[in-house]
Amino acid sequence: MARRKSEVAWADPTLLILGSLAAGPKHGYAIILDTKENADITLGPGTLYGALARLEERGLVRALPGQERRRPYEITAAGAALLAARLKAMRSFSAHGLARLRTARP
Amino acid sequence: MARRKSEVAWADPTLLILGSLAAGPKHGYAIILDTKENADITLGPGTLYGALARLEERGLVRALPGQERRRPYEITAAGAALLAARLKAMRSFSAHGLARLRTARP
């Protein structure tokens, strides 16, 4: 029940979801499996579907017609643009940070 | 007053702080200036000092003797190890995500 279980997170759920949807439309459960595999982070259902709903109301993802009991989502152009910007920031920050770690400390 | 002001964040404050301290010991205000410059994120005092206190009680940063009214901190070995792991995850995720964006979508 604890938010982020007192750990230092390297990415928030919304970014993980956008990153997963960047590969193509997926429904919620498929996103959970994808992030588990690709980011080694297991999103609980509350986290996933809550974040997904917020992303939708911000116009960053869009719900697709959906068959049976699955509710598939796809990333929008705005979502892809925002994701690209965030990923570039992450790439730059991680590169600089790792360089700092290599350089510094006796 | 809203947590993360309804935006999609690409890094949480604790990671930004560790990244800043990786370059060497700093006091709080210097961390604010550093993250503003290097990550283009302005941490408010509440965010910064709150996160710093949590990092300290988790043994990821350590308070130094400190002159005058400054309270300098340095990253611990545990903090550096955790930072390295998180930065590698970020680097991998951002690389894969950007590749996905380049490949996909009509």
Add this chain to the structure above:
DNA sequence: TTCAAGTACTACGGGAAACGGAGTAAGTGA
């Protein structure tokens, strides 16, 4: 000398949302 601006931090509280447990329900395979 006065006053604005910068430095450096403390104290406080609201509220978004992360998180997981529990529940539901359909499908699959042994």
Add this chain to the structure above:
DNA sequence: TCACTTACTCCGTTTCCCGTAGTACTTGAA
């Protein structure tokens, strides 16, 4: 029939992000 997987909904708890306000000292220009 039963266990397991898939796929999601609902809900309560807790974290902690974030800004505002306030304190206090220093510096420098008017």
